[in-house]
Amino acid sequence: MSAEVKATPTPAAAPATKRRRRRIPVLSRRDRVLVLIMVAVPLLADLMFVWGPAIATVGLSFADWDNLGGLGNIHYTGVDNYRFAATVDPQFWPAVLHNVIWLLVFIGIASPLGMLFAVIIDRNIKGSRIYQSVLFLPVMLSLALIGIIWELIYSPNYGLLNTLLGHTSDSNSIDWLGNPHLNLWAVLVEASWRQAGYVMVLYLAGLKAVDPSLREAAALDGAGPWSTFWRVVFPVMRPFNIVVLVVTVIESLRAYDLIYITTKGTVLPGLELLSMLVTQYILGQTQRIGYGSALAVVLLAVSVVPITIFLRNAFRREDAR
Amino acid sequence: MDEIRTTAHDVPDAARHSVGTPIGRRTVLKGFAAFAGAGVLAACGVSGSKSSGGGSGGGGGGGGTTVTFGSNYSDPAPKKAFGALVEAGQKSTGLTVKVNTTDHNTFQNNINSYLQGSPDDLFTWFAGYRVATFAKAGLLETLDDVWDKIGSGFNDATKALSKGPDGHYYLVPIYNYPWVTFYNKSTFEKGGYEVPTTWDQMIALAKKMKSDGLIPFAFAQKDGWPALGTFDILNMRINGYQFHQDLCQHKEAWTDPKVTAVFDQWRELMPYLQSGSTGRIWQDAAKTLESKKAGMMFQGTNQVAAQYVTDGKGLDDLDFFVYPEINPQWGQDSMDAPTDGFCLSKKAKNVDGAKKLLEYIGTGEAEATYLQYDQWDVALATDASVPTYNAIQKKSVEAIGKTKNIAQFLDRDSDGGFADNTVAAAIDKFIEDPTPGTIKSIQSSLEAQAKTVFANS
Numbered sequence: 001m002s003a004e005v006k007a008t009p010t011p012a013a014a015p016a017t018k019r020r021r022r023r024i025p026v027l028s029r030r031d032r033v034l035v036l037i038m039v040a041v042p043l044l045a046d047l048m049f050v051w052g053p054a055i056a057t058v059g060l061s062f063a064d065w066d067n068l069g070g071l072g073n074i075h076y077t078g079v080d081n082y083r084f085a086a087t088v089d090p091q092f093w094p095a096v097l098h099n100v101i102w103l104l105v106f107i108g109i110a111s112p113l114g115m116l117f118a119v120i121i122d123r124n125i126k127g128s129r130i131y132q133s134v135l136f137l138p139v140m141l142s143l144a145l146i147g148i149i150w151e152l153i154y155s156p157n158y159g160l161l162n163t164l165l166g167h168t169s170d171s172n173s174i175d176w177l178g179n180p181h182l183n184l185w186a187v188l189v190e191a192s193w194r195q196a197g198y199v200m201v202l203y204l205a206g207l208k209a210v211d212p213s214l215r216e217a218a219a220l221d222g223a224g225p226w227s228t229f230w231r232v233v234f235p236v237m238r239p240f241n242i243v244v245l246v247v248t249v250i251e252s253l254r255a256y257d258l259i260y261i262t263t264k265g266t267v268l269p270g271l272e273l274l275s276m277l278v279t280q281y282i283l284g285q286t287q288r289i290g291y292g293s294a295l296a297v298v299l300l301a302v303s304v305v306p307i308t309i310f311l312r313n314a315f316r317r318e319d320a321r
Numbered sequence: 322m323d324e325i326r327t328t329a330h331d332v333p334d335a336a337r338h339s340v341g342t343p344i345g346r347r348t349v350l351k352g353f354a355a356f357a358g359a360g361v362l363a364a365c366g367v368s369g370s371k372s373s374g375g376g377s378g379g380g381g382g383g384g385g386t387t388v389t390f391g392s393n394y395s396d397p398a399p400k401k402a403f404g405a406l407v408e409a410g411q412k413s414t415g416l417t418v419k420v421n422t423t424d425h426n427t428f429q430n431n432i433n434s435y436l437q438g439s440p441d442d443l444f445t446w447f448a449g450y451r452v453a454t455f456a457k458a459g460l461l462e463t464l465d466d467v468w469d470k471i472g473s474g475f476n477d478a479t480k481a482l483s484k485g486p487d488g489h490y491y492l493v494p495i496y497n498y499p500w501v502t503f504y505n506k507s508t509f510e511k512g513g514y515e516v517p518t519t520w521d522q523m524i525a526l527a528k529k530m531k532s533d534g535l536i537p538f539a540f541a542q543k544d545g546w547p548a549l550g551t552f553d554i555l556n557m558r559i560n561g562y563q564f565h566q567d568l569c570q571h572k573e574a575w576t577d578p579k580v581t582a583v584f585d586q587w588r589e590l591m592p593y594l595q596s597g598s599t600g601r602i603w604q605d606a607a608k609t610l611e612s613k614k615a616g617m618m619f620q621g622t623n624q625v626a627a628q629y630v631t632d633g634k635g636l637d638d639l640d641f642f643v644y645p646e647i648n649p650q651w652g653q654d655s656m657d658a659p660t661d662g663f664c665l666s667k668k669a670k671n672v673d674g675a676k677k678l679l680e681y682i683g684t685g686e687a688e689a690t691y692l693q694y695d696q697w698d699v700a701l702a703t704d705a706s707v708p709t710y711n712a713i714q715k716k717s718v719e720a721i722g723k724t725k726n727i728a729q730f731l732d733r734d735s736d737g738g739f740a741d742n743t744v745a746a747a748i749d750k751f752i753e754d755p756t757p758g759t760i761k762s763i764q765s766s767l768e769a770q771a772k773t774v775f776a777n778s
Contacts (some may be wrong), residue, residue: 041383046700067433067434067437068433068437068454068455068458068460069458078772084773088766088769088770088773089761089770090746090747090750090766090770093747135525155605156597156601157605157609175596175597175599175600175601176600177543177596177600178543178597178598178599178600179599180599180753183355183600190514262522263543264426264543264544265426266544266545266741267545267742267746267748268543268599268600269599269749269750269753278646280742281738283430283431284429284430284737284738284741284742285429285433285451285454285737286454286736286737286738286739287433287738288774306729319405
């Protein structure tokens with residue numbers, strides 16, 4: 001957003017002002033009112049539904065409130081909530097760690113895998129449409145269905161995986177979703193299964209848009225498929241790479257749904273995530289709105305900081321061209 | 322202990338709204354205006370929640386002959402039983418009752434906003450500390466005049482459970498159910514096992530079962546709350562009922578050596594509990610008992626017996642015994658027997674009608690009407706005669722009647738969030754690694770967290 005705002009007043013505005021002066025009288029009063037409304041309404045909506053709650057959350061994170069009684073029951077407690085998270089809450093640091101692992105797995109494995117699928121399918125191999133549909137299917141399935149599918153695969157006594165491995169008796173069954181050393185990875189397999197399909201479709205759209213003459217030229221110059229991709233296609237795909245990276249970062253930081261359907265809302269050891277902790281404290285019969293807000297602010301900071309830095313750099317380089 | 326079989330997952334609201342006809346610009350503008358209005362109204366709802374105090378006795382407002390009832394009895398069996406109760410209530414009082422059923426997890430997660438927004442007149446809720454919290458916050462109407470009429474039908478323990486901290490009544494109960502150790506009669510016959518009455522006998526029995534190739538105790542903790550029941554019973558057997566209550570409300574410290582003793586006792590039991598419990602839902606643990614792979618299971622009848630019925634197993638082979646004695650000072654004098662019931666919200670529109678309905682619900686006759694569709698809970702009214710009781714229910718009544726102190730469950734006797742989130746997480750950790758080192762670290766962590774949670778209550 002900030003980039004758009006900055007883009008208008010530029011040093012090259014001098015000739016533009018002349019034209020604008022001529023154009024303004026064309027706008028009738030009615031038009032101007034309409035424009036005003038069209039700007040004001042989204043702006044108000046944005047302030048009310050995005051910035052309002054966000055700022056309220058930051059405010060509440062310095063307070064203590066159980067959501068009972070009026071707003072007068074909100075007590076200001078300073079940074080107590082943050083101190084509690086950092087020093088007392090045994091679930092906080094594991095949650096941060098798991099969010100980081102999630103991010104690394106998405107950036108390092110899931111998204112590259114999706115890009116690989118896209119590149120292979122783009123080579124027009126036989127049955128590429130079928131592969132494409134199959135790989136994209138996880139993105140289209142409803143979460144409830146995904147939960148059931150993986151429950152059937154991972155269930156310790158009746159699950160597919162343990163049956164194949166021959167570990168179904170109670171003495172030797174592998175507890176994929178319960179064992180705190182395994183369950184995060186088990187869920188990451190589910191998540192990557194979905195993320196790879198998502199990235200594949202995004203990337204495939206980009207690959208279709210690459211000028212085929214570029215590839216021909218590369219082939220004529222004697223480049224193999226490997227160097228054609230890395231030296232020609234990948235740089236041309238820059239805008240798509242940015243989108244994929246941003247999507248990956250966002251998806252991994254807001255990771256929640258798969259864990260939720262796996263645990264049905266309880267925070268299991270090994271599956272603590274910041275988003276799970278936030279809802280644990282904000283929903284429910286006894287609520288600690290203040291503490292939940294503090295965790296939400298941590299999550300907000302964690303997601304906003306890298307994305308802002310990244311987007312700023314990306315647009316700056318774009319402008320420099 | 323919240324609660325019974327959940328199957329429905331919530332569809333995100335956005336998904337529901339996203340389907341529709343193309344919308345014009347004006348519609349969108351109108352929509353925004355409506356949204357804005359709703360926001361303002363919601364704000365008013367919160368700030369205005371205190372102002373609606375006043376008359377508990379007479380004219381609480383002219384809702385006429387209709388009473389609204391918010392229900393979280395969303396599973397088929399309870400829903401049917403509740404339907405029968407409401408119908409009988411309508412017949413008896415001449416009122417029209419409008420029931421709004423919500424999936425029980427959703428209901429419980431939204432209860433605060435629900436009560437402070439525009440609640441139904443009556444709603445389904447739980448006894449004990451849960452009622453106390455809302456009573457203290459001024460969200461419930463007192464029911465003293467209702468209890469003047471129905472009080473004679475209940476014993477003192479039930480009366481105490483239905484009161485808030487101010488000594489006024491806030492709940493009319495409908496049923497409760499005991500937490501006991503279940504077993505299959507056929508398994509005990511086949512193995513020549515005998516019902517244990519002391520800890521040593523129970524451990525010896527578990528050892529024997531293990532050597533016979535059985536899992537001594539079916540056990541699950543993926544849901545977050547079932548293992549709290551084991552903690553509760555060990556705590557009450559070792560330290561007594563009063564310590565349980567004091568610990569729940571943080572009048573005793575979690576670092577107390579008495580709590581260490583509970584975990585140490587549990588450590589002795591660990592080898593006989595079904596492993597991998599943090600990945601297993603309790604329904605699957607009950608199925609292990611059903612299929613006779615497990616010898617025993619400690620949980621509520623509302624879960625184990627209900628699961629047998631759901632799976633079409635019938636209850637003929639199922640039996641239970643009360644948890645054995647550990648410390649002779651307490652014997653078997655306490656157990657968890659959670660009580661469910663109904664409350665009247667402060668913002669109720671038809672207070673008089675709702676009270677009339679509650680007066681009917683607080684009778685043995687009404688409880689019997691409910692229980693004809695319920696094969697695992699039992700009535701609380703002393704004059705209730707329930708011809709439909711099965712052997713499990715008859716034994717439950719007897720077991721509860723013999724027990725001196727009835728606790729509600731860790732997450733109902735304590736701050737619900739603290740129990741279900743914090744204590745449950747600590748117990749998960751203990752189950753994964755039951756060593757003295759873990760016990761020490763979770764005790765100090767629990768104490769540190771309890772200090773914050775109970776700081777201003």
